[in-house]
Amino acid sequence: MLICCRRSSLIKPEKTNNLRLHRHQITNYMFRKSGFTIIEILIVVLVIGILSSTAIGTYSGAIRDTAQRSAQDKLQTFFQSCKDRARLRKLDVKILYNEGAKSLINPDSTTSFLNIPEINSKSIPKLIEINKEGKFMVNGKTINKLDLLLMLPGGKLATITIHL
Numbered sequence: 001m002l003i004c005c006r007r008s009s010l011i012k013p014e015k016t017n018n019l020r021l022h023r024h025q026i027t028n029y030m031f032r033k034s035g036f037t038i039i040e041i042l043i044v045v046l047v048i049g050i051l052s053s054t055a056i057g058t059y060s061g062a063i064r065d066t067a068q069r070s071a072q073d074k075l076q077t078f079f080q081s082c083k084d085r086a087r088l089r090k091l092d093v094k095i096l097y098n099e100g101a102k103s104l105i106n107p108d109s110t111t112s113f114l115n116i117p118e119i120n121s122k123s124i125p126k127l128i129e130i131n132k133e134g135k136f137m138v139n140g141k142t143i144n145k146l147d148l149l150l151m152l153p154g155g156k157l158a159t160i161t162i163h164l
Contacts, residue, residue, distance in 0.1 A: 064152045071118055071150050072160045075104075078114040079136075079146075079164055082106060086130040093130040097121070120149035120157065136164040 079095075085106075086093040096105050099121045106112035124146070129137045136143050146162040 060154060064154060064156060064158070067118065067152050068150060068158050068160060071116060072162065074114060074116065075146075075148070075160070075162050078104060078112075079162060082112060083130055083134045083136070083164070085109070085112065086132060087134045090132050092132060095128040095130070097124050097126050097128075099126075118150045118152065120151060123147070123149040 082093050082095055085091075091108075093106060093108065096107060097103075098105055101115065102117045102119060102121070103113055103115040104124075125138045127138070128146075131137065144164055146164065148160055148162065150158050150160055152158050
């Protein structure tokens with residue numbers, strides 16, 4: 001018995017001299033290999049690059065917006081608490097800007113201070129006064145709002161308005 005290509009055939013002993021096995025057929029599926037072509041890989045890498053660059057831009061913009069809102073909320077809360085302190089205690093309150101520490105300080109209180117490292121020191125007055133009625137004054141003039149410059153992540157400047 002002779003086995004070729006998983007087929008068996010019975011061969012009689014008298015015909016062994018002109019025994020000829022069948023030829024194998026070579027087809028395309030025998031040469032195919034599994035995997036990706038270089039073009040397919042390049043297209044996938046290109047699509048991933050485009051999507052990630054879009055996501056990074058959106059993410060950095062969200063970080064800047066969050067930092068801006070956070071600083072604005074901190075400043076608004078600090079000035080409101082100083083205003084409430086002046087009204088409740090019927091005292092004039094002074095707020096000093098310490099440029100070295102990048103912070104706002106009420107020298108009459110040990111708990112009224114705010115550290116704002118992202119604030120631009122040129123945009124904030126060195127002394128803000130709050131009278132007994134809760135009105136804010138800078139250089140003897142009553143003010144209703146402060147426009148301040150903030151240094152945001154990525155080196156961008158943003159203007160925020162604090163309503164007093």
